[in-house]
Amino acid sequence: MRHDAKRALAAIVGDEHVSDRMADRICYSQDCGPDKAGIPAVVVRPKSTEEVSAIVQWANEHHHSIYTRGRATTFLGSGVKDDVIMLETTRMDRIETVDLDAGYVTAQCGAIWHGIDAVLHRDGWELAVPGGGGLFSCTIGGTVAVNAIPHGATEYGMTGDHVLSLEVVLPTGEVIKTGSAANPSSAPIERGSNGPDLTGIFIGAYGILGIITSVTYRLRRIPEVELFRFYAFDDYHDAIDAAGGIQAQAASTFVVALFGGPKPAGETGDAFLHIIVRDRVVAAEARIREAEAICASHHGRSRSAEGTRRYWEDHMYSWLRNTAPGPYYSDRPYFCPEVAGFVSTNQLKHAVAIFREMKAEREEEFAHYGIRVKGLDTYFARNGAYLWIDTLYDERREDAYQYGLKLRGDIAERMFTEGGMSPGGLGAGVAPYIMPKLGETYAFLRRLKASMDPNGVLNPGLLVGEGDLK
Numbered sequence: 001m002r003h004d005a006k007r008a009l010a011a012i013v014g015d016e017h018v019s020d021r022m023a024d025r026i027c028y029s030q031d032c033g034p035d036k037a038g039i040p041a042v043v044v045r046p047k048s049t050e051e052v053s054a055i056v057q058w059a060n061e062h063h064h065s066i067y068t069r070g071r072a073t074t075f076l077g078s079g080v081k082d083d084v085i086m087l088e089t090t091r092m093d094r095i096e097t098v099d100l101d102a103g104y105v106t107a108q109c110g111a112i113w114h115g116i117d118a119v120l121h122r123d124g125w126e127l128a129v130p131g132g133g134g135l136f137s138c139t140i141g142g143t144v145a146v147n148a149i150p151h152g153a154t155e156y157g158m159t160g161d162h163v164l165s166l167e168v169v170l171p172t173g174e175v176i177k178t179g180s181a182a183n184p185s186s187a188p189i190e191r192g193s194n195g196p197d198l199t200g201i202f203i204g205a206y207g208i209l210g211i212i213t214s215v216t217y218r219l220r221r222i223p224e225v226e227l228f229r230f231y232a233f234d235d236y237h238d239a240i241d242a243a244g245g246i247q248a249q250a251a252s253t254f255v256v257a258l259f260g261g262p263k264p265a266g267e268t269g270d271a272f273l274h275i276i277v278r279d280r281v282v283a284a285e286a287r288i289r290e291a292e293a294i295c296a297s298h299h300g301r302s303r304s305a306e307g308t309r310r311y312w313e314d315h316m317y318s319w320l321r322n323t324a325p326g327p328y329y330s331d332r333p334y335f336c337p338e339v340a341g342f343v344s345t346n347q348l349k350h351a352v353a354i355f356r357e358m359k360a361e362r363e364e365e366f367a368h369y370g371i372r373v374k375g376l377d378t379y380f381a382r383n384g385a386y387l388w389i390d391t392l393y394d395e396r397r398e399d400a401y402q403y404g405l406k407l408r409g410d411i412a413e414r415m416f417t418e419g420g421m422s423p424g425g426l427g428a429g430v431a432p433y434i435m436p437k438l439g440e441t442y443a444f445l446r447r448l449k450a451s452m453d454p455n456g457v458l459n460p461g462l463l464v465g466e467g468d469l470k
């Protein structure tokens with residue numbers, strides 16, 4: 001298949017944008033996470049929607065599978081199979097329209113999140129969310145495809161909430177636009193027009209239902225000020241109650257909590273809240289005073305917010321723990337399987353307790369395999385919490401690797417069943433533990449996938465197990 005595919009794909013995108021060299025194929029097999037994946041047969045890098053459509057049509061005719069990749073910054077397992085066509089979108093990086101009057105930007109799927117923001121900043125505007133922690137490298141298409149949880153989620157919500165329209169190449173190669181932009185004479189104003197919200201089925205679908213080729217996204221004016229606070233709590237229940245109070249009063253743009261992992265340098269306490277407010281000057285001051293009062297009423301101790309400021313301005317996790325990026329990010333050879341998902345703010349207490357309990361129960365195993373807890377961190381969303389559970393293992397040890405992946409599955413299982421957590425991140429690593437538990441919802445997703453992608457061309461096996469399609 002390799003040589004035929006290379007020739008056919010080169011006829012679509014040009015010789016220089018197709019490779020079947022082993023070195024390239026290996027580099028394109030994995031994401032940022034620890035899961036091992038298959039090796040694609042050929043890598044193709046289209047430049048336009050027309051080229052994507054032609055590739056998908058060819059793959060359908062010849063019954064080959066395609067795996068779509070942006071910048072591979074997910075940690076959750078790419079699920080790439082051996083011998084697939086790897087379609088990489090980073091040449092599709094054009095910003096197509098900036099309309100400040102209508103408040104939207106349209107960009108090709110491979111444009112980098114922060115790159116789009118940098119262009120908007122010149123005019124005092126920004127994307128409606130600042131992006132997730134991968135914002136300096138992730139593509140807008142990949143970020144919408146996973147519905148990443150962004151910085152600022154406490155006020156701004158999820159990445160997908162601000163998508164106004166998508167252009168999508170369906171698994172058959174047809175091209176559609178969603179929302180009001182489906183009307184050829186209309187602008188992309190809202191996605192809930194021209195019938196049901198078709199945009200939504202591609203958000204968080206991990207590319208199994210179509211390849212997003214262009215995204216139209218809402219803008220906001222850059223707020224006048226950003227204010228920062230940092231609080232330490234001696235009991236994590238108080239920290240969660242304080243965060244819940246801030247949510248109820250809409251007193252902050254972003255609240256991030258730390259319940260485990262290394263404590264911020266120089267701090268004592270059981271849990272910590274980083275608080276960020278972005279607004280007009282008067283409103284921001286009123287909101288930060290309210291957040292301060294809420295934290296104080298829950299026994300919070302106000303501490304230096306310098307780490308909070310650096311975290312927000314640099315979007316570097318290291319500063320959540322008052323640590324410079326160098327030492328934090330060079331913590332190799334440890335590798336990190338992650339479980340992440342939504343719980344209600346109240347259930348978060350239970351979820352944190354479950355993980356602390358699991359850690360205590362497995363103390364000997366953790367010591368034996370050298371497992372470390374990197375973080376038990378939470379982004380508060382508008383009406384709930386998004387908990388990241390990051391455990392590290394020593395990647396030089398095969399037994400620790402196997403234990404680390406098993407541990408991730410066990411955590412996902414317990415959090416889903418006992419902790420009330422619904423995973424936000426669902427790559428090849430966690431999906432097999434969770435999707436079959438969704439019952440009729442999973443059955444419906446399988447039927448949807450089978451009817452939209454009858455030849456199983458796009459991202460085979462991801463979210464919906466291949467065997468499950470039959």
Ligand SMILES: Cc1cc2nc3c(=O)[nH]c(=O)nc-3n(C[C@H](O)[C@H](O)[C@H](O)COP(=O)(O)OP(=O)(O)OC[C@H]3O[C@@H](n4cnc5c(N)ncnc54)[C@H](O)[C@@H]3O)c2cc1C
Binds near residue numbers: 078
């Ligand atoms: C340092 C760091 C911090 C991070 N912080 C966060 C965070 O705060 N919040 C968060 O949610 N995530 C975070 N992530 C994860 C990551 O940033 C997101 O998953 C990312 O936005 C995905 O974009 P990508 O271009 O890398 O997509 P990829 O990883 O290449 O792809 C992700 C999935 O989407 C599919 N896909 C990619 N492009 C398309 C497309 N055009 N159409 C259809 N499907 C497509 C792929 O097949 C794959 O299944 C972080 C990552 C890093 C490295």
